[in-house]
Amino acid sequence: xxxxEQSPPDLILQEGANSTLRCNFSDSVNNLQWFHQNPWGQLxxxxxxxxxxxxxxRLSATTVATERYSLLYISSSQTTDSGxxxxxxxxxxxxxxxxxIWGLGTSLAVNP
Amino acid sequence: SQTIxxxxxxxxxPVGSPLSLECTVExxxxxxxxxxxxxxGRGLQLLFYSVGIGQISSEVPQNLSASRPQDxxxxxxxxxxxxxxxxFYLCAWSPTTETQYFGPGTRLLVL
Numbered sequence: 001x002x003x004x005e006q007s008p009p010d011l012i013l014q015e016g017a018n019s020t021l022r023c024n025f026s027d028s029v030n031n032l033q034w035f036h037q038n039p040w041g042q043l044x045x046x047x048x049x050x051x052x053x054x055x056x057x058r059l060s061a062t063t064v065a066t067e068r069y070s071l072l073y074i075s076s077s078q079t080t081d082s083g084x085x086x087x088x089x090x091x092x093x094x095x096x097x098x099x100x101i102w103g104l105g106t107s108l109a110v111n112p
Numbered sequence: 113s114q115t116i117x118x119x120x121x122x123x124x125x126p127v128g129s130p131l132s133l134e135c136t137v138e139x140x141x142x143x144x145x146x147x148x149x150x151x152x153g154r155g156l157q158l159l160f161y162s163v164g165i166g167q168i169s170s171e172v173p174q175n176l177s178a179s180r181p182q183d184x185x186x187x188x189x190x191x192x193x194x195x196x197x198x199x200f201y202l203c204a205w206s207p208t209t210e211t212q213y214f215g216p217g218t219r220l221l222v223l
Contacts, residue, residue: 033211041200043214084154099161099171100212105154 002027002091006103013077013110021072021106023087031090032063033100034072038083046072046085077110084108114139118203118215125222131176131190133218135203138184143205145186146212147178150200162186198222 003026013019025032034046047054047061049070054061058077063070074081084107088100115138125131137143147159158171160178168178175194179187186203203215 031210035214041202041217041219043202043204045211045213048210086154086156088156099158102156107154 002029002089002101004087004089004101004103006085006087006106008106009104010107011109013108015077015079015110015112017077017110018073018075019077019108021074021085021087021108023070023072023089023103025068025070025087025089027068028092029065029089030092031100032070033088034061034070035086035088036081036083037086037105043086074108077108079110079112082108082110114205114207114213116203116205116213116215118201118218120218121216122219123221125193125220127195127222128192131188131193131197131220133188133201133203133220135186135188135215136184137186137205140184140205140207142183143207145180146204146206147186147188148202148204150202150217152199156202160188193222195222 005024007022032050033048035043036046037043049061049063051063051065058075060073084105086105087103090100117136145162148156149159150156160170162168162180165180176190198221201218204212206212
């Protein structure tokens with residue numbers, strides 16, 4: 001089945017720094033999403049981005065589907081950005097978003 | 113607006129006891145519903161998904177089962193819990209082929 005690899009596994013930043021998180025996937029996908037899980041466990045969808053570039057405030061994401069990777073950019077990081085960032089994909093045969101395959105996440109700690 | 117509820121928030125159960133976790137969605141109709149488990153570490157494992165009442169697909173063979181008795185209600189059950197069932201259980205829903213929205217989760221500890 002499709003493999004999803006995220007890097008780095010852990011990241012520590014000082015408040016105000018920028019960072020780039022990467023998601024590599026091993027096969028073509030028709031669905032790619034980035035999620036943030038806060039320290040209390042709540043998962044929030046950040047982007048639905050099977051291809052192209054999107055921006056939402058200090059966060060932006062780019063997926064290059066032909067090269068099978070996606071990047072999540074965090075600019076001017078804040079302590080509230082701490083948590084785990086997940087990339088999840090669905091292969092073309094998944095059918096209607098039913099089977100998201102998840103990476104193991106990048107654990108981000110932003111220090112004041 | 114749509115909201116998703118899960119209860120209980122935390123649960124401590126002895127090995128061999130039964131389990132029932134409930135998830136309900138408000139403000140939408142005929143959603144796709146999902147149960148995930150997140151073990152220590154970080155990965156999410158899809159357990160079950162449902163596209164309609166009484167329609168359940170299982171992703172992983174285990175001693176857990178799921179049911180969808182009503183359009184916006186999804187229940188995760190077990191007749192006899194194992195130690196390995198401990199984890200963080202997340203319910204999610206999706207309206208379309210795009211994003212999934214998650215509930216607050218249930219932390220289950222089996223002793």
